[in-house]
Amino acid sequence: MVLSAEDALYYIDQHALAERIAFEKMKKSA
Numbered sequence: 001m002v003l004s005a006e007d008a009l010y011y012i013d014q015h016a017l018a019e020r021i022a023f024e025k026m027k028k029s030a
Contacts, residue, residue, distance in 0.1 A: 003011065
């Protein structure tokens with residue numbers, strides 16, 4: 001699979017967002 005720089009940035013951004021949401025949920029339930 002070949003990603004353009006823009007696609008890669010978008011993918012990384014989506015991943016970071018999901019991680020942050022999971023982290024926030026974890027913090028709230030802790």
